[in-house]
Amino acid sequence: MTWRDSAGERHGPLARPALSTVDPSGRCYYLVGPSGYPNFGDELIAATWLRYLARTAPGAEVWLDCHSPGPAQLLLGGLHPRLRCVDTLWSLCGEAPSDDPWEVAAWVQEVVHDPGRAPRRDAGIALLGRADVVHLIGGGYLNALWPRHLGLIAGAAAAARRSGGRAAMTGQGFMPFPDGATHLLRSLADRFDVVDVRDDPSAELLAGSAAAYRTCDDVFLDLPEPSARTRAREFVLCVQSDIGDLEVSTLAARVLGMLRAWRAEPGQIAVVEGIPRVDRAVHALLEHELDGAEFHPFRDVWRHGVPVAPGQTWISTRYHLHLVAAAAGATGVALSVSPDYYATKHRSLADLGSGWTPLDALSAEIPERPDGTGFPASVLRRCRQLKLSVAEAVYGTPPDATTEPAGHPTARRRVLRPRWSRTGG
Structure with a gap:
């Protein structure tokens, strides 16, 4: 992805800002998220928070606890001058005695308070013990699809208790949630200073x-700019093959049926890869039917930006490409490959005012080509204000901040439920 700095210079995620003076206060910020796979949405959320901290706390010590710290460091290392990546909490979740969320939560909390139970993780646990903020960054990774990940919530709460710091989770989507673990989640959430979710069911x-x-979603805090390297095509596809019960050939047939109904010519089509290889499977089946379509691999999308422009029509199963495209003025069909996971995610953006058509991938319906213009500017402004308020609740007011955005959370236990419409904020 690409962004502009305060001087108007365009930078990609691999561009390294000049090293800043170390924060004299010795602040240590500890982020937790599923980075490094790579996955466009997960990396984008991490990049959003790292860029925020680069602006507001460039001298702070910043750690990112993720499942793949090596790739994450390469993807994200240029976004904050003092970022380092580890896998302490993720490894502890994997070492728990079972997949049961209660057992995972109990194990991770025990180890954080008694590192002798997992001596190979002693140095990482010691680091957790001096974090000023432990922050579970946003995404859809704390749910029934990955029940061991609930140990991350328990670990963050235990780490903040040990360090005396602040525990926060932001932009979370919990659906579908494991049966029998709701009371566990509520009890753990009571120990957090900031709890922020991105959809009504959560x-x-x-x-x-x-x-x-x-x-x-956390990405509304700082939306990326579209790619400036390519001429955006009229139709864009991003269709995954990693979640859901549909065969790849069935997904390919659904997509081809829509393109034919909309009279899309191959030379008007681009294909975007959100996860390497996973999002290429459907394209591989369509490649001979769409001779002339251009393919944008993940590495190009990440380095140079999404090939998006106002007036485009997308077909996307990926939630964050729905978000980024709609924010840039594009419309499309949000194709849900999982009714209990992706349907909730896409519906949250449609309810917010993306103008996209939600469609179950199992449906045989071929919708009319959407003619919207993405999110209204008022919604984007309001979303950014809300996320800035959340960021200040987590990290404190930045030194150069002079006013509080509308909706600033002034107390820990306040429910903020904005009423969105499809035409405004």
Whole structure:
């Protein structure tokens, strides 16, 4: 992805800013997220927070705990001058005695408080013990699809208790949630200083316990710019093959049927890869039917930006490409390959005002070509204000901040539920 700095210079994620003076306060910020796979959405969320901290706390010590720290360091290392990546909490979740969320949560908390139970992780646990903020960054990784990941919530709460720092989770999407673990989540959430979710079902899951800020996805904090290297084509596809029960050939048939109904010519089509190889499988089946379509691999999308422009029509199963494209003024069909996972995610953006058509991939329906213009500017402004408020609740008011954005959370236990419309914020 690409961004512009305060001087108007364009930078990609591999561009390294000049090293800044070390923060004299010795602040240590510890982020936790699923970075390094790579996955466009997960990397984009991490990049969003790292860029925020590069602006507001360039001298702070910043750690990112993720499942793939080596690739994450290469993908994200240029975004904050003092970023380093580890895998302490992720490894502890993997070493738990079972997949049961309760057992994972108990194991991770025990080890954080008694590192002798996992001596190979002693140095990493010691680092957790001096974090000023432990921050579970946003995404859809704390749910029933990956039940061991609930240990990350328990680990963050235990680490903040050990260090005396602040525990936060932002932009979370919990659906679908493991059966029998709701009370565990509510109890752990009570120990966090900031709890922020991105959709209504996730907020409802926390009902009766710690109040949550119901805002939106973390990426709205700092949306990336579109690619400036390529001429955007009229139709764009991003169709995954890693989640859901549909065969790849069935997905290919669904996509080809829509393109034919919309009279899309191959020379008007681009294909975007959100996860390497996983998002190429459908394209591989369509390649001979769409001779002349251009392919944008993940590495190019990450380095140079998404090939998006106003007026485009997308077909995307990927949630964050739906978000980024709609923010740039493109419309499309949000094709859900998982009714209990992706349908919730895409619906949250449609309800926010993306103008996209949600469609179950199992449906045989061929929708009319959408004619919207993406998110209204008022929604984008409001979303950014809300996420800035959340960021300040997590990290404190930046030194150069002079005013509080509308919707600033002034107390920990306040429920923030903006009423969105499809035409404005």
